[in-house]
Amino acid sequence: MNEIIYMNGYGSYVWSAYGFTIFSLIFLFYFYYQTLVKKERKLKDLQDKHEQKS
Amino acid sequence: MWFYNLIVRDLKLAFYSSTNFLFAASFLILILILLPFIIDPKVNQFIQIYTGFIWLSIALSILLTIDRVFESDYEDGNLDAIILTQKPLELIVCSKFISHWIANCIPIIVVIPISAILFGININEIINIILNVLAGSTGMVFIGSAVSSLTLGNKRSGIYKSIIVIPLYIPFIIFGANQESVLVLIGLSMFAFIFSLFTTTYSLRLYVE
Amino acid sequence: MFYKLPNTLIDTLRNWLPVFYSTTLVTFSIGLYYAIYNSPPDYIQGDSMRIMYVHVPAAWLSLGSYSILAISCIAWFVFRNPIFNLFAKSIAPIGAVFTIIALVTGSIWGKPTWGTWWAWDARLTSMLILFFLYIAYMMTWQVIVNKELAAKISAALGTIGFINIPIIKFSVDWWNTLHQPATISKLSAPSIHISMLTPLMLMTIAYLFLLITLFLIRYKTELVEVKISRIKH
Numbered sequence: 001m002n003e004i005i006y007m008n009g010y011g012s013y014v015w016s017a018y019g020f021t022i023f024s025l026i027f028l029f030y031f032y033y034q035t036l037v038k039k040e041r042k043l044k045d046l047q048d049k050h051e052q053k054s
Numbered sequence: 055m056w057f058y059n060l061i062v063r064d065l066k067l068a069f070y071s072s073t074n075f076l077f078a079a080s081f082l083i084l085i086l087i088l089l090p091f092i093i094d095p096k097v098n099q100f101i102q103i104y105t106g107f108i109w110l111s112i113a114l115s116i117l118l119t120i121d122r123v124f125e126s127d128y129e130d131g132n133l134d135a136i137i138l139t140q141k142p143l144e145l146i147v148c149s150k151f152i153s154h155w156i157a158n159c160i161p162i163i164v165v166i167p168i169s170a171i172l173f174g175i176n177i178n179e180i181i182n183i184i185l186n187v188l189a190g191s192t193g194m195v196f197i198g199s200a201v202s203s204l205t206l207g208n209k210r211s212g213i214y215k216s217i218i219v220i221p222l223y224i225p226f227i228i229f230g231a232n233q234e235s236v237l238v239l240i241g242l243s244m245f246a247f248i249f250s251l252f253t254t255t256y257s258l259r260l261y262v263e
Numbered sequence: 264m265f266y267k268l269p270n271t272l273i274d275t276l277r278n279w280l281p282v283f284y285s286t287t288l289v290t291f292s293i294g295l296y297y298a299i300y301n302s303p304p305d306y307i308q309g310d311s312m313r314i315m316y317v318h319v320p321a322a323w324l325s326l327g328s329y330s331i332l333a334i335s336c337i338a339w340f341v342f343r344n345p346i347f348n349l350f351a352k353s354i355a356p357i358g359a360v361f362t363i364i365a366l367v368t369g370s371i372w373g374k375p376t377w378g379t380w381w382a383w384d385a386r387l388t389s390m391l392i393l394f395f396l397y398i399a400y401m402m403t404w405q406v407i408v409n410k411e412l413a414a415k416i417s418a419a420l421g422t423i424g425f426i427n428i429p430i431i432k433f434s435v436d437w438w439n440t441l442h443q444p445a446t447i448s449k450l451s452a453p454s455i456h457i458s459m460l461t462p463l464m465l466m467t468i469a470y471l472f473l474l475i476t477l478f479l480i481r482y483k484t485e486l487v488e489v490k491i492s493r494i495k496h
Binding site: 004008009010011013014016017018020021024025028029032033035036039040042043046047050 | 295299300304309310311313314317318321356357360363364367368371372374375473476477480481483484487488490491494495
Binding site for chain 3: 204205207208210211213214217218221257260261
């Protein structure tokens with residue numbers, strides 16, 4: 001376990017690289033998913049209003 | 055005749071007061087004033103640094119002034135009036151290019167020998183630099199006008215114009231800071247002229263219909 | 264807009280997306296396990312070589328997604344179907360983020376291995392240019408108000424930037440500077456050991472699934488936006 005964290009001296013480099021990667025990928029995924037959910041909600045609202053009018 | 059009149063009108067607008075003559079060169083003057091504080095002019099390779107700074111400030115000052123080509127005319131409707139006169143759009147665009155180049159680059163070409171004397175640079179090198187600037191700045195003005203015509207009437211397009219224009223300026227800066235490359239710069243400028251002419255007429259037609 | 268928007272397309276995506284979510288998670292977990300735990304450290308570079316397992320797939324896929332973008336833009340010029348614009352708009356931000364990941368992890372890898380965070384050699388500079396091409400593509404849609412002009416300019420940008428891809432690919436062969444030459448090419452057996460090839464390939468597959476998932480989410484978002492704008496008018 002110690003060996004995994006310290007990586008024989010390169011631990012800070014390896015984990016900062018992996019951390020940046022995983023953080024940005026998760027952030028990207030989360031951002032896009034939220035945008036999709038928001039837009040779908042807006043579409044549903046607009047469709048309901050449209051049906052109410054006609 | 056109308057071609058000449060258009061150019062004279064734009065130049066009068068650009069130089070309407072005697073202090074306005076150096077507006078385009080003011081950026082260059084500021085950078086050249088700060089240059090002796092950055093590096094001592096008696097250093098061996100000073101001519102390289104001086105040329106580099108000149109080209110850098112030319113690129114940035116053209117970037118600052120490209121808004122004046124079409125934006126101010128677009129906003130108060132003069133661009134519509136000019137285009138409605140049914141003259142060939144390519145020639146109108148050419149006249150804009152020429153007047154814009156004169157308004158921007160003649161002040162720069164006036165400032166360069168004065169500052170070069172202040173820094174103690176040879177007359178040969180001054181002539182070389184001025185020839186390079188003459189050849190390269192034409193291409194840069196063309197490209198700048200073309201990119202500014204793509205984003206007419208848009209207030210928040212400043213950073214976008216910079217992102218598109220700066221990579222297109224890189225060949226000019228590379229060859230300009232070199233000493234023996236006037237012909238390459240003339241070739242690049244001609245290339246830029248064709249590209250800018252087509253792009254500008256196309257986007258003006260779209261914007262001012 | 265001037266094309267029929269198949270409603271069934273959005274529904275099909277809604278059914279298939281959860282499959283892609285779980286596949287992405289599974290492949291990422293397997294790939295990370297292999298990359299961190301189950302592969303040997305390098306003889307010379309030690310454990311810092313493990314950064315390669317996130318750096319290389321990101322770089323490959325950023326080049327791949329720019330190729331998809333450029334091909335969509337060329338297809339738009341040829342066929343003028345707006346669906347190609349939607350493809351290109353969807354893939355652009357994903358490719359941009361992959362490029363940033365490649366640049367940052369490459370820079371972190373460079374510090375212990377070659378002693379420098381950055382060098383202006385051909386491959387790194389052209390990857391930086393690729394990043395700015397993505398940014399310029401995305402900004403074109405936001406900045407230019409006239410939508411048909413925006414479509415034309417962005418398609419022109421995507422097409423002209425395509426020349427950057429061969430420059431990046433072959434720059435390590437043409438100019439021999441800092442970045443190491445390619446160890447995996449199609450024409451010969453890879454010169455890399457199987458125990459290191461496995462995590463690399465697994466991470467590439469994981470990234471690929473992530474790319475497809477994100478692309479489908481973005482594409483669905485763009486389709487929903489088109490529907491919204493059609494209802495409004």
